[in-house]
Amino acid sequence: MQGPIGLFRSLAQDWGADLQAFRVVWAKAMMWIFLVSDSFIFGSFLAGYAAARLAATEPWPEPAKVFALHLGEREIPLLLIAIMTVVLISSSGTMAIAVYHAYNKNRPYTAFFLSLTVLLGLTFVSMQAYEWIHLIRDLGFRPWGNPMGAPQFGAAFFTITGFHGLHVTIGAIYLAAVAIRVLQGIYDRTGSYVGVEVAGLYWHFVDLVWVFIFAFFYLF
């Protein structure tokens, strides 16, 4: 393990390099830079939500109650959200395994696990659509108000989960396109499966964002 001075020296070496600072393929560097910018968007959303929640004088609707599901007699808090979290974590796992098989240039397995990831992603979006419909139609939640408390809740909820759902939807389309390219043998011909890894970065990031939404929006 390098000490802090050794780390600083490698940092200076890398950033002081003349032509190529990051020494990864450009697609991977570009994806990382995009994801850093995206983390600012989601980070600002969550920080703005915290400020709006603190500034609200009416009680904040309790997510555990708002998102409870009825199973028979019992009301289970956040059940749908818990299932959605399991689905998205699983999709991240299948994506990681797809990248693993891509490293080994295993075409059918890569395509299979990519398709599985797309399926799990679509499952997640469908459950989110159900959640939105339930909230808007059955419970009367709107971006400007709701019957359960502070009106700011809807604005924060629809902005943050909506933007995240959009990311999952775009990701599912992106991964489907990559899976088709794998099946067509395009990565075998170019000799590099790095495209799968770059797509994986995007997908894991979407899961990463959900980690914070789950913690700070639903559980806090």
Next chain:
Amino acid sequence: MEHGSENLTHRGEQHQPIGVYLLVWGLLFVLSALSYLLDYFEVHPLALRRFLIAAFAFLKAGLIVAYFMHLRFERVGLVYAVLLPPLLLLALVAILLPEGQYVAEVRRLLLGR
């Protein structure tokens, strides 16, 4: 350091055994379940519950970034470029939290609610 263009493009590939991915996957499940149970059983005090939920979230984020996104195996230049800029968000949070509390106080004072 240089091993030709093939290794240059694939530096992040350390060919981790598949068990590492499955282990991280399992850990993410466990940490999510723990966060959910903290909320489900309404563990008291609230500050402790929130601290643990936030801690588990950052732990999960670290696992995803380090292993699923292979950042652990990238060059240090890329690691710093990715991890340092989002720290600026802490400045935004530091500005917005007192601001939110201030707005709430003003509302209670002026609007009487």
